[in-house]
Amino acid sequence: MKKYIRRxxxxxxxxxAVGAGAxxxxxxxxxxxxxxxxxxxxxxxxxxxxxxxxxxxILGEYADALGKWVGEMSDGRLKIQVYGGGELVPxxxxxxxxxxxxxxxxxGAAYYWAGKLPSxxxxxxxxxxxxxxxxxxxxxxxxxxDLWRELYSDHDLMPFPCGNTGGQMGGWFNKEINSIKDFxxxxxxxxxxxxxxxxxxxxxxxxxxxGELYTDLDRxxxxxxxxxxxxxxxxxxxxxxxxxxxxxxxxxxxxVLELIVNKNAYNQLPDDLKNIIEVAAAKVNVLMLxxxxxxxxxxxxxxxxxxxxxxxxxxxxxxxxLRKYTGEVIDEIISTNAMAKKVYDSYSSFKKNIYEWDSxxxxxxxx
Amino acid sequence: MKKYIRRxxxxxxxxxAVGAGAxxxxxxxxxxxxxxxxxxxxxxxxxxxxxxxxxxxILGEYADALGKWVGEMSDGRLKIQVYGGGELVPxxxxxxxxxxxxxxxxxGAAYYWAGKLPSxxxxxxxxxxxxxxxxxxxxxxxxxxDLWRELYSDHDLMPFPCGNTGGQMGGWFNKEINSIKDFxxxxxxxxxxxxxxxxxxxxxxxxxxxGELYTDLDRxxxxxxxxxxxxxxxxxxxxxxxxxxxxxxxxxxxxVLELIVNKNAYNQLPDDLKNIIEVAAAKVNVLMLxxxxxxxxxxxxxxxxxxxxxxxxxxxxxxxxLRKYTGEVIDEIISTNAMAKKVYDSYSSFKKNIYEWDSxxxxxxxx
Numbered sequence: 001m002k003k004y005i006r007r008x009x010x011x012x013x014x015x016x017a018v019g020a021g022a023x024x025x026x027x028x029x030x031x032x033x034x035x036x037x038x039x040x041x042x043x044x045x046x047x048x049x050x051x052x053x054x055x056x057x058i059l060g061e062y063a064d065a066l067g068k069w070v071g072e073m074s075d076g077r078l079k080i081q082v083y084g085g086g087e088l089v090p091x092x093x094x095x096x097x098x099x100x101x102x103x104x105x106x107x108g109a110a111y112y113w114a115g116k117l118p119s120x121x122x123x124x125x126x127x128x129x130x131x132x133x134x135x136x137x138x139x140x141x142x143x144x145x146d147l148w149r150e151l152y153s154d155h156d157l158m159p160f161p162c163g164n165t166g167g168q169m170g171g172w173f174n175k176e177i178n179s180i181k182d183f184x185x186x187x188x189x190x191x192x193x194x195x196x197x198x199x200x201x202x203x204x205x206x207x208x209x210x211g212e213l214y215t216d217l218d219r220x221x222x223x224x225x226x227x228x229x230x231x232x233x234x235x236x237x238x239x240x241x242x243x244x245x246x247x248x249x250x251x252x253x254x255x256v257l258e259l260i261v262n263k264n265a266y267n268q269l270p271d272d273l274k275n276i277i278e279v280a281a282a283k284v285n286v287l288m289l290x291x292x293x294x295x296x297x298x299x300x301x302x303x304x305x306x307x308x309x310x311x312x313x314x315x316x317x318x319x320x321x322l323r324k325y326t327g328e329v330i331d332e333i334i335s336t337n338a339m340a341k342k343v344y345d346s347y348s349s350f351k352k353n354i355y356e357w358d359s360x361x362x363x364x365x366x367x
Numbered sequence: 368m369k370k371y372i373r374r375x376x377x378x379x380x381x382x383x384a385v386g387a388g389a390x391x392x393x394x395x396x397x398x399x400x401x402x403x404x405x406x407x408x409x410x411x412x413x414x415x416x417x418x419x420x421x422x423x424x425i426l427g428e429y430a431d432a433l434g435k436w437v438g439e440m441s442d443g444r445l446k447i448q449v450y451g452g453g454e455l456v457p458x459x460x461x462x463x464x465x466x467x468x469x470x471x472x473x474x475g476a477a478y479y480w481a482g483k484l485p486s487x488x489x490x491x492x493x494x495x496x497x498x499x500x501x502x503x504x505x506x507x508x509x510x511x512x513d514l515w516r517e518l519y520s521d522h523d524l525m526p527f528p529c530g531n532t533g534g535q536m537g538g539w540f541n542k543e544i545n546s547i548k549d550f551x552x553x554x555x556x557x558x559x560x561x562x563x564x565x566x567x568x569x570x571x572x573x574x575x576x577x578g579e580l581y582t583d584l585d586r587x588x589x590x591x592x593x594x595x596x597x598x599x600x601x602x603x604x605x606x607x608x609x610x611x612x613x614x615x616x617x618x619x620x621x622x623v624l625e626l627i628v629n630k631n632a633y634n635q636l637p638d639d640l641k642n643i644i645e646v647a648a649a650k651v652n653v654l655m656l657x658x659x660x661x662x663x664x665x666x667x668x669x670x671x672x673x674x675x676x677x678x679x680x681x682x683x684x685x686x687x688x689l690r691k692y693t694g695e696v697i698d699e700i701i702s703t704n705a706m707a708k709k710v711y712d713s714y715s716s717f718k719k720n721i722y723e724w725d726s727x728x729x730x731x732x733x734x
Contacts, residue, residue, distance in 0.1 A: 039442040069646060073440060075406040075639035128734050133500060133533070133660060140654055141661035166500070167728035229728070248732035272442035276643070279436060282650035287507055293500060294508035297724040304723075313731055351734060356671075357664040361534035361596070364680055365615035367495050367718060 039270050044078045046265065049098065051091040051108030054084030057232060058295065059257065062163055062288045063107040066259065066280050073276045078269070080105065095260065099155045104265040107162060110148070110258050111192055118333050119340035122347050123148050123159070125255035127193050127326045129347070132164040132254035132289050134354045139256070142350040147343050156263045160281035163257035163288035166296070168249035169233065170314055171226030172217065172242035177314065180321040189213060189225035193329055194251030200325040217241055226251060230303055231295035239307040246312050250322055257288065406637050411445045413632070416465065418458040418475030421451030424599060425662065426624065429530055429655045430474040433626065433647050440643045445636070447472065462627065466522045471632040474529060477515070477625050478559055485700050486707035489714050490515050490526070492622035494560050494693045496714070499531040499621035499656050501721045506623070509717040514710050523630045527648035530624030530655035533663070535616035536600065537681055538593030539584065539609035544681065547688040556580060556592035560696055561618030567692040584608055593618060597670055598662035606674040613679050617689055624655065 048067055052060035067080035085091025089102060095113045098106040111124030123144070130138060138144040139161050152159050171190065177183065184202035195205035206222050216222045218241045227233045229249070239245070259281045266274065303309055314322075334341040415434055419427035434447035452458025456469060462480045465473040478491030490511070497505060505511040506528050515526050538557065544550065551569035562572035573589050583589045585608045594600045596616070606612070626648045633641065670676055681689075701708040 069642065072642040073639055073646060075637070130734060131729065131732070133656065136653060137657040137660035137664070140657040167732055169728070230724075247727045249728065250732070253732055253734065270442070272440055275436065275439040276646075279440060279643075279646050279650045282653050283646045286503060286649050286653045289500065290504040290507040293504040293721060293724070296728070297504070297721045300724045300727070301720055311727065313727070319733075353668060354660060354664045355734060357597070357660070357667045360614045360667070360678065360680070361536070361616065361663070362498065365498070365534055365617065365620055366686075367497060367620065367722060 039077075039272050042270075043076065044269065044273070046078065046080045046105055047088060047103040048080050048082045048105040048107060049085075049088050049094045049103040050083065050106065051085050051094050051112060054087060056084070057235065058288060058291050059163070060084060062257075062284050062291075065287075066107065066162065066284050069280045069283060070276055073280065074273055078273045078276065082107075095155070095157070098260050098262050099157055101156075101262050101264060104262050106258075106260045108258060108260075109255060110159070111255075114192070117151060117339075118337045119151055119343040121193060121333075122340070122343045123151075123256060123258065125192070125252045126330075126347065127197055127251045127253075128323050129253055130351050130354065132166050134351065134358065135164070135254055135256055136161065136285065137354060138347065138350040143346050144350070147346055151339060151343070152260065153263075158261045158263050158266050160259040160261070160278060161256055162259035162281040162284045164285065164292075165228065165252065165255045165257075166289050166292040167254060168229045168252040169226065170246035170249050170251070171224055172233070172238045173224040173244045173246060173312075174217070174220075174242060175223070176244060176312060177246065177318060179315075180318050186224055187222045189216075189222055190251065192251075193326070194226070196329045197251070197322055197325045200328060201321065214238070214241065229292065229296045230299035231292070234299045234303060239303050239309050243310060244312045245303075245309050246314055248314065248319075250314065250319060257284075259284075406444075406639050409637075410443065411636065411640070413445065413447045413472055414455060414470040415447050415449045415472040415474060416452075416455050416461045416470040417450065417473065418452050418461050418479060421454065423451070424602060425655060425658050426530070427451060429624075429651045429658075432654075433474065433529070433651050436647045436650060437643055440647065441640055445640045445643065449474075462522070462524070465627050465629050466524055468523075468629050468631060471629050473625075473627045475625060475627075476622060477526070478622075481559070484518060484706075485704045486518055486710040488560060488700075489707070489710045490518075490623060490625065492559070492619045493697075493714065494564055494618045494620075495690050496620055497718050497721065499533050501718065501725065502531070502621055502623055503528065503652065504721060505714060505717040510713050511717070514713055518706060518710070519627065520630075525628045525630055525633050527626040527628070527645060528623055529626035529648040529651045531652065531659070532595065532619065532622045532624075533656050533659040534621060535596045535619040536593065537613035537616050537618070538591055539600070539605050540591040540611045540613060540679075541584070541587075541609060542590070543611060543679060544613065544685065546682075547685050553591055554589045556583075556589055557618065559618075560693070561593070563696045564618070564689055564692045567695060568688065581605070581608065596659065596663045597666035598659070601666045601670060606670050606676050610677060611679045612670075612676050613681055615681065615686075617681065617686060624651075626651075 048063065050060060050063045052063060055061055055064060064082050067082045070078050070080055089097040092112060094106040094108050097103050109124045111121040114121040145161065148159050180201055183198060186203040187206050188198055188203050189206050190198055199205050213225055214237055217225055227236060227238065261277065330344060334344050415430065417427060417430045419430060422428055422431060431449050434449045437445050437447055456464040459479060461473040461475050464470050476491045478488040481488040512528065519526050547568055550565060553570040554573045555565055555570050556573050557565055566572050580592055581604055584592055594603060594605065628644065697711060701711050
């Protein structure tokens, strides 16, 4: 039976194919002109610096894995030594270190470079922005990656999408947040664009040292914080001291991780090694998201079963207010930076369109 | 400001990392013992047979791309000649052809082999099953891929997840479907598990030749059909003749494509080429889904703007009835096949858990 159907599919499909323009599959392939085309027998020893502590759960582990996979695929011709943040250069100097050729590669997230490049954060995470599946579609087929490469080109860097956290959580609170007014006076650890957004509610975005977060929350030095999701948050022990765990993670709906490669180093590689790097980054893209989903599921269920945490959902009224403030924060950024405007215009127009499709295809589907 | 936050993150993260068990990243790596470990300088010329017409939009194009990428990464040491369905072997003989070594590789979907292996369809698509993001988490980190390899091992095949269609549409109808009773007597082209499900509603699952679908629907020989999503359906011209386009695509919420490799051929490869194949499949995994999302968005918007098609949503009552019948269809399969039961138990238990996480993280998030 299936056999008939399939044969039929093929007949029809042949017809269909006639009408279809060939799809560009090259969304993430970039070649340079001056590179040796062929395997030249040379062995390359590269350094990869990262913004993560060595072997940090999932994020650092996949930086390690990328190095391992490139080594395996190249049969040892491209050896990558991976350094945790602070081991070779400080975590927040990864961009400069790779740009200057101190290391050939880096793994981190584009929003860490927002101080230098305001538009970079749109390649990392955007509050009320696209989720992992949607942002990949934008990067690979909506012009996102081209803009990213345009932005980094002046810094002698080639970026590759290289992982995604999936949806995160909205954070830990010791009091219920029943209205947007409950943010007034709240001292919350929340970095980046999300921090700027809650400042507009009347809350204070606190820069408490991470190593002190547990103690600070426990002693009431801060009232609230957001970290990542159930897996990483549980490793930090927040479920042992906070009362309420809020969702959804409006501030980080699908944060993109990046691989950056020094352009001069990249251009010296033969084509096969260039391709190996790019394809390894794509493998991290799919596997890291899968790992986040699996671990967050496991730890969310564990937390529900074993802890006294009360889960709470931000009301629509609260989310609408946060969304409005997010618009204001983004407007402030793009009104003073032409490249940021160009990137955000592309991002937001793609988002608007894909949400129309999402609203019928995924939104209305429940398994 | 960002700088401080990030440094703090690192301090805390170091603490967090202590508590974390190392994550297994090896979800899709499989080594065999008798393979040459090192690049032996040999060149391999392989054939890849596929279930798609040559260069079929997205699906066939990514089979071509996989061959190209493997060739590039291996610097020509592993050359893959890609054949469309019927060019070397008929589309539905891909499994047997690769199993018997007629070709070294195949690209298609596991549910095509349901006649031979009832459990295979759970690796392809499951009505009311997991979406692309969730099914990847199951395959790579929930034991799914291990079971898939166990199942195919007896057939001398090694499967790799190699693409996903994302959410599809529910199909084309010439009358409104306002209740489950409106399926009674309906002649609908819908293959696979979905076809078995609608048979239980009193509809007839029709096996009309694909090449005749357009004419059959136009002339009323069939009353309804489902194909893929806005992109592929538009190429077929269904928007020119049908009245209603229903969603969501309950019957195919995220169909997995597969790469199959003949085990004997695979075992003769040195490790670097094995790794290259596996990582190329992962690249197809992420890029194909992105391509489907982008193209379906584009064609959905075009259809909304330019055609007279009326979009309709299946009611909750209809979906609940279809879900109940899906349960019956699956029960019939797993009650007579131990391996199918083993696979579905793993699938459904993972699905139950990840839906709990999904229900707070993604479900409540609107950009």
